[in-house]
Amino acid sequence: MDRRLLPVTIAGTGSFLPNDPIPNDKIDDVLGPLDKAPTRVQSFIKAGGNAMLGDSGIDYRHFAVDPETHDLTHTFATLAEEAARHALDDAGMTPDEIELLLLSSPTYDYGTPPTSTILQERLGIESCAEMEIHSNCAGVGKSVQVAFDALRAGRYRTALVTYPQLSSVYLRSCFFNQAKVTKAQAALRYILADGSGALVLKALDDDARDADGFAPHEVLGTYVESIGGRLPPAMTAGAGAADLVAYRNQALVVYENGLHHLDQDFSCVTRNAGRRLLEGGMRMYESLGIDPKTITHHVGSIPTKQLYEDNIELFKEWFSATREQIQFLARKTGYCGGASILIHFDQMVRHGEIRPGDLVGLYSVESSKWMSAGFVVRW
Numbered sequence: 030m031d032r033r034l035l036p037v038t039i040a041g042t043g044s045f046l047p048n049d050p051i052p053n054d055k056i057d058d059v060l061g062p063l064d065k066a067p068t069r070v071q072s073f074i075k076a077g078g079n080a081m082l083g084d085s086g087i088d089y090r091h092f093a094v095d096p097e098t099h100d101l102t103h104t105f106a107t108l109a110e111e112a113a114r115h116a117l118d119d120a121g122m123t124p125d126e127i128e129l130l131l132l133s134s135p136t137y138d139y140g141t142p143p144t145s146t147i148l149q150e151r152l153g154i155e156s157c158a159e160m161e162i163h164s165n166c167a168g169v170g171k172s173v174q175v176a177f178d179a180l181r182a183g184r185y186r187t188a189l190v191t192y193p194q195l196s197s198v199y200l201r202s203c204f205f206n207q208a209k210v211t212k213a214q215a216a217l218r219y220i221l222a223d224g225s226g227a228l229v230l231k232a233l234d235d236d237a238r239d240a241d242g243f244a245p246h247e248v249l250g251t252y253v254e255s256i257g258g259r260l261p262p263a264m265t266a267g268a269g270a271a272d273l274v275a276y277r278n279q280a281l282v283v284y285e286n287g288l289h290h291l292d293q294d295f296s297c298v299t300r301n302a303g304r305r306l307l308e309g310g311m312r313m314y315e316s317l318g319i320d321p322k323t324i325t326h327h328v329g330s331i332p333t334k335q336l337y338e339d340n341i342e343l344f345k346e347w348f349s350a351t352r353e354q355i356q357f358l359a360r361k362t363g364y365c366g367g368a369s370i371l372i373h374f375d376q377m378v379r380h381g382e383i384r385p386g387d388l389v390g391l392y393s394v395e396s397s398k399w400m401s402a403g404f405v406v407r408w
Contacts, residue, residue: 086334226371
């Protein structure tokens with residue numbers, strides 16, 4: 030095996046937002062009403078839901094849901110496939126050129142086989158290495174790190190990184206035991222959205238570097254951490270083995286108690302998410318020996334305009350950055366969880382916002398157990 034550390038480039042970017050954009054006043058129509066929820070929850074939906082939407086700064090979002098039948102129009106694999114094909118087209122490559130396929134997502138299409146293999150089949154890749162990483166917002170950075178290390182070590186020459194976010198599988202009214210739904214669980218319907226992103230990475234030879242020692246669109250480094258060893262989770266989704274330990278406590282009991290619902294501790298997230306995104310990003314730059322003041326664009330996991338405004342002064346202070354360098358980017362896409370940074374990065378590349386020589390830091394924090402991950406690219 031070639032032991033040199035090869036430069037790794039982003040050869041292509043891609044993203045996908047399913048179906049027509051949904052304005053705020055149509056969310057309940059598409060996802061189905063929570064008309065059997067407790068009275069206090071229905072009152073919150075009418076009053077608090079509108080307030081949340083007003084503070085979100087999001088005008089439109091996308092759901093992989095047929096607005097008439099409420100059936101899902103995509104699965105995790107088919108969402109990932111759309112973004113993957115866009116990234117492959119951007120790279121001028123065919124699927125059979127991919128040697129390593131990585132898919133990260135918060136859940137999956139089947140308990141087994143892995144969704145990564147379903148994506149492999151849909152892309153028509155007869156043989157490749159594949160891995161699936163179970164994670165939410167931090168999943169993109171984790172996948173990029175695995176691909177980056179494998180490519181620069183010479184194990185593979187090409188990799189496809191994908192992240193599909195199918196939030197609506199948790200958000201449609203049919204998923205809930207409505208008698209057990211809480212305000213926080215209902216509120217997530219007004220925050221999360223569906224979408225997918227993808228990157229094609231390639232290992233280059235050393236002669237691809239320019240006079241300054243950089244390859245085009247080079248990944249300079251990656252970073253992954255979890256600070257959740259002593260912290261309780263701030264986002265949960267049940268119905269796994271931990272809810273099925275008791276012999277009598279099986280699927281029907283899980284449903285009857287609403288243990289399968291997606292839940293979030295909003296007060297904890299409001300207090301901590303912005304600062305932990307900043308702190309994790311700073312540790313990434315420090316570990317890579319990069320001065321954050323030299324970063325041209327910071328692309329982070331920022332779900333709402335309110336969270337952005339609550340932390341923008343800290344962003345500007347810590348990173349010496351302007352609003353143009355740290356933008357709120359979810360206004361027309363909604364917050365697509367782990368896929369968001371790839372969706373926004375792809376849009377910035379395609380719109381010409383990112384120019385040759387720009388340094389781009391992409392970083393996400395995941396509230397489920399306070400993991401975070403990211404990477405830096407010199408375009």
